[in-house]
Amino acid sequence: MASAGVVQRTNRWYGIAGVSLCCIGAGVLASAPVLVLAGVVAVGFAFADRIDSEPNHAIEISRSLATDTPTAGEELTVTLQITNRSDSICYDCRTIDGVPPALTVSDGSPRLGRPLAPGGTVTTEYTITAERGVHEFDDCWVSIGNATGTLVRQLRVPATGQSSVSCVPTAPQPVECALYGQAVGSTGRIATQTGGSGTEFHAVREYRRGDPPSRIDWNRAARTGELSTIEYVRERAATVVVVVDARAPAYCNADPHGQPAIERAIDGAYAITEGLLRTTNRVGVSALSPTDCWLEPSTGDDHRSQLRKLFGTHPALSPTAPTEPYLPLTMLKQLRHRLPSDAQVVLCTPLADSYPALAGRRLTAHGYPTTIVSPDPTLSIDDGTDDPRVAIAALERAERVRSLRNDGIRCIDWRNEPIQVSVERAIRRWSR
Template sequence: MAALALVPVGLGVLLRHPPLVLVGALGVAFAAYARGDAAPDLDVTIERDLSDPTPDPGDEVTVTLRIRNEGDGVLPDLRAVDGVPPALATDDPARLGTALRPGRTATFSYRVTAIRGAHEWDPVHVLARNPSGSRERDARIDAEGATTLRCAPELEATASLPLRGLTTVYSGRVPTDVGGAGIEFHSTREYRHGDPAKRVNWARYARTGELSTLEFREERAATVVVCIDAREEAYLAPDPESPNAVERSVEAAAQAVPALLDSGDRVGVAAFAPGDCRLDPGVGDGHAARARELLATHPSLAPTPSDERFLPTTWVRRFRRWLPADAQVLFCTPLPDDYAATVARRLDAYGHAVTVISPDPTADDTPGHRLAGIERANRVSRLRSAGIRVIDWGEESLATELERADARWSR
């Protein structure tokens, strides 16, 4: 290009035509500029800092990025876009545009709203252009420092969970039809040697002279598995600003687990979803901590649907083999389709007392949404007709819905 630009210069000199010489000189200058204006070397380091790497759900976290030019040349046009996890909402732009001299650092910050789960940042996309913008280099660079935000739901029992009569041999709080030690009177029987004196029917002995023993209704512990419907079909919400039904189901589980453990029940957790998400029933503070970690970080309960293939019939078969014979099931599902109701009925038919907590994700703003609400209401009605308890969880707190359901079932 420079050689071609010299042709009009030579002709202009020979012909003594200054404008032709000027045109050639401009061509030579432009060719020299383009040749010398190469893409800049992209030699930068990046640090990322989170104001709180383990926030509570709903907390705002400030993310700060520092980009340092480690090269010898100026970066006249440097642009960077942080790899924000898709589940984290941010109102601030997670990007920077600046010029950066050698050895200098540029800093920018943005805020994200924490949501349950383990969220990992992708590498930072960095692009550098020459002054004319004709050449550029780009790269994806891993940031040093914090790359993961962990947000775990707080296990907080807000209300007692009404359980059905399937129990274990251990003492607890579920009334049974078995006579023995307890509070509520059950029956009387003949006195046996070794019976506690406090259970002898002394009133009858005073009347008849015969010894008999009072039997009370035993209260035993239950084994409960909290199962969360986290299939793609369950990620429903009445509007874009509301939490989806899977998030609400995890919230219900986070309240159910400590309530059951505090009552002396053995508690397990599972997900009706792709992947192997199970926690064997257990008790104690260590078990509660494991349940909290599973609810917070297991991929099967991610804030967004899984891309893995899911075979529901295979899942039900494996779940039945894993489920203890004396276990009740607390099934948290929005009942998005008939198959969810079928799973509840099938488990109940196999001898596992099923209670459904169903967060309502429906809306009534369009005919299609109203139809979906009617179909879901029909599923709730059919389950109740089959003898399965359903807590239809609307806009009120779960504690309020549980108290209302307990009063209804106690009549």
């Protein structure tokens, strides 16, 4: 319901008294009584400007959504109902719904302007495109004017009914990201430097009592009369923590109307997580964010559904940039203490500033091999944008990528293409 708000004078008829005096003066000087008569009309408006009452209507707004848990990309209809609960006519009622900043209106308008009779209701509908994350609607902005439009009351009215949308992304196409050869005991798909059971030949060694007969090199035994055992490349599972850079700089984008870079980083992180889980690795998730975000590395369907929920709705991965301060060294230290000793890190970051590169170097230095997956937020310069700021940002980012690679840190430069293509290109480069 409408509360006090702020009353403003529109100064609509500012100077009308001067017009009136001009008419009357000219009429007197030119002996033209009709001009004095014309001045009367102007005087009347100057008078009306002073006597019209303040608009004081009680406005009630209710909002309903077709569903409050849409899937990403789904078109969602928002219905807004505005009611005048006072006993007088509201000649000028304007409302703007508080659409969450990360959502786009795809059809219709969240703005409405109508006169409202006492007890009268007006309904409007508009469509938004659902995006990943939890989105809170803001209060509605309402402006009510009096009959002559000389006074306007502006206020914020909280809408009753649904006020948030929670959108969990659909599972992406899994991406198999090559990991470092650091692995844990359980069987997986990461090739290690040690021999054992597997499929790929590693070495031949002297037979030891207890070796399985299937691994004895019988051809060699027949030729030399000595038993020897074939060893294969041991394949093990890894513990991987996928870290998303969710600090304010990660919400950058060269295109001001486009999605922030963090959305691609989260998409990439989710696809890589799915790929790692598929190959029986233990996967955890964390974020470089002022809001704490940590999911212990694990496997299994329950863990997979937890990951889906985390990527969709965790406050640290909010669709809007955080406003709280981020403590770079403290947060990095906290992350390091949480990482299991055998973990490796996949850091998804647009590399919008130098901090993620520093984080990658520090994690590597502390024994956590780090792979950086970096969606390029400066790509619109390839589409003809010649903003020098974007060009400089692109150069700085390219320098960060080059410097990381020179330091032996794997860096996947994700350009305007499916992540799988970038990953495959990077794997080819690493295998040279």
